[in-house]
Amino acid sequence: NAGVTQTPKFQVLKTGQSMTLQCAQDMNHNSMYWYRQDPGMGLRLIYYSASEGTTDKGEVPNGYNVSRLNKREFSLRLESAAPSQTSVYFCASRGGGAAEQYFGPGTRLTVT
């Protein structure tokens, strides 16, 4: 039982390049979330998916898109990366009826 997995662990992009961050969970959870972590700001919600087939914006969605590919997988896409998107990105999932979220190990992204 791997829990929540994320790929890649590290990535360096040039301004304007695109990339997709992958997230998968094997806990049969309905809800999945993408956060970014910046120093002194805690974690901020980018997008979330309450269930397969639905996605909604969080606090900081600009510059990002998401896809809930199936119940297991929830990807985050940067279409045209900017230095302001340099951050650590965390994916999380939550089972129905439970309040707590379970987090992946994170992806450290640097945009130059």
Place this chain on the structure above:
Amino acid sequence: AQSVTQLDSQVPVFEEAPVELRCNYSSSVSVYLFWYVQYPNQGLQLLLKYLSGSTLVKGINGFEAEFNKSQTSFHLRKPSVHISDTAEYFCAVTFSNDYKLSFGAGTTVTVRA
């Protein structure tokens, strides 16, 4: 909108001493409250949660927290810390029917021998 304030950004503490990390939130409705820990270069791990019932909740690794509705606080405590407790600690809040988490800015705890 709900917000979460962690009152201390850095807390240095000696090994075997007690530690308290303070968290206040702003919300006029029912909330669920959480403390997460992040060890260096790792993801977040749930320490404990308050959903309802007893206001004193116990978590993993000897941590406990007390929910105070009148003061809208959820402070985290440990009576005796170890070097391995060096980490960043996050307080988080969600509405009971929403489940989206709002996080505090984090408190870095550094335990020294």
